[in-house]
Amino acid sequence: MEYRRLGNAGVKVSALSLGSWVTYGSQVDVAAAADMMAAAYDRGVNFFDNAENYAAGRSEEIMGAALKRLGWRRASYLVSTKFYWGLADGPNEKNTLNRKYLMQAIDGSLARLGLDYVDLVYCHRPDPDTPMEETVWAMSDIVASGRALYWGTSEWSAEQIRQAWEIADRRNLRKPQMEQPQYSLLFRDKVEKEFGRLYGDIGLGLTTWSPLASGVLSGKYAKGIPDGSRLALPGYGWLKERYPEPVLRAAAALGPIARELGGTPAQLAIAWCARNPNVSTVITGASRPAQLEENLGALELVPKLTGEVMARIDEAMAPAASAMRD
Numbered sequence: 001m002e003y004r005r006l007g008n009a010g011v012k013v014s015a016l017s018l019g020s021w022v023t024y025g026s027q028v029d030v031a032a033a034a035d036m037m038a039a040a041y042d043r044g045v046n047f048f049d050n051a052e053n054y055a056a057g058r059s060e061e062i063m064g065a066a067l068k069r070l071g072w073r074r075a076s077y078l079v080s081t082k083f084y085w086g087l088a089d090g091p092n093e094k095n096t097l098n099r100k101y102l103m104q105a106i107d108g109s110l111a112r113l114g115l116d117y118v119d120l121v122y123c124h125r126p127d128p129d130t131p132m133e134e135t136v137w138a139m140s141d142i143v144a145s146g147r148a149l150y151w152g153t154s155e156w157s158a159e160q161i162r163q164a165w166e167i168a169d170r171r172n173l174r175k176p177q178m179e180q181p182q183y184s185l186l187f188r189d190k191v192e193k194e195f196g197r198l199y200g201d202i203g204l205g206l207t208t209w210s211p212l213a214s215g216v217l218s219g220k221y222a223k224g225i226p227d228g229s230r231l232a233l234p235g236y237g238w239l240k241e242r243y244p245e246p247v248l249r250a251a252a253a254l255g256p257i258a259r260e261l262g263g264t265p266a267q268l269a270i271a272w273c274a275r276n277p278n279v280s281t282v283i284t285g286a287s288r289p290a291q292l293e294e295n296l297g298a299l300e301l302v303p304k305l306t307g308e309v310m311a312r313i314d315e316a317m318a319p320a321a322s323a324m325r326d
């Protein structure tokens with residue numbers, strides 16, 4: 001496994017990590033979570049991503065129970081959580097980054113995870129209703145209290161991230177260290193264009209999500225929706241709308257390129273994310289051990305992504321890019 005610094009922070013994350021969205025609670029129970037986390041850890045994965053609202057808190061409970069079973073040294077792994085949507089309906093309990101919510105949310109997550117602290121804590125989305133200064137102050141206080149080690153953002157704009165960083169800089173508060181954006185062959189612009197100056201200017205690290213666009217880039221949806229796959233899960237119909245036919249066909253066209261390099265389309269799509277040096281870690285997802293095993297092999301393809309191969313990948317994905325723009 002390769003380890004990369006989280007932007008300009010000293011802490012290092014494995015280039016591939018494992019997240020629990022969708023899977024924990026609906027497809028993966030405590031025993032399966034522990035098995036897959038152990039398999040990942042044995043291959044060098046040191047970062048496990050979570051969020052308060054995944055499966056309405058159940059995902060944190062499952063990861064917490066799995067960690068308890070596994071009994072790893074706390075210094076040997078990182079766990080995250082994220083706040084914004086909340087778990088209750090009160091005016092100060094959902095869709096907010098106000099101080100009251102954040103201060104209670106961190107304690108709730110730590111209780112569900114069974115941990116004294118999380119390593120990374122994120123503002124899961126921006127909150128236009130709370131002054132940025134209030135959120136920055138609260139996140140900084142969470143870090144200063146020892147309940148999290150680094151704080152960051154997810155799906156914030158470059159301008160919002162810079163604003164938060166500048167407030168923290170001016171007020172001598174803990175600065176946002178990382179952003180968690182979607183990044184894959186289908187969603188490139190934020191990471192490759194919008195955030196361009198932030199890497200050097202503020203030392204932003206990236207923990208990127210959905211490298212397979214929910215499994216689509218494995219090519220498995222080209223001939224219909226397999227039973228038990230994410231697009232077949234109740235409540236995830238919106239994902240079907242997001243990826244029209246040309247996208248599914250383009251994903252299948254990655255197959256021959258991947259095979260020539262001695263890999264699979266899923267490995268190629270994950271390697272493509274990992275080859276970007278601004279990406280600290282690619283957060284992968286798996287509903288079963290065989291997928292995890294396959295995905296963890298992706299780094300072997302990174303050195304094979306020559307300029308010529310990258311151009312062929314772009315060509316294969318071009319119809320998908322125009323279909324996504326329509």
Ligand code: NDP
Pocket residue numbers: 018019020021022023027049050124154155180208209210211212213214215216218220228229230231266283284285286287288290291292294295
């Ligand atoms: P992916 O895009 O990699 O999708 C993972 C899913 O694809 C798996 O659960 C599985 O679904 C399928 N899959 C995985 N590997 C293979 C394979 N080799 N062959 C075929 N199918 C495969 O990642 P996620 O969308 O799960 O995102 C990863 C993590 O990122 C999340 O767990 C979460 O931690 C984080 N995230 C963060 C967000 C944010 O807003 N900050 C938003 C979304 C995710 P199945 O078997 O069910 O088809």
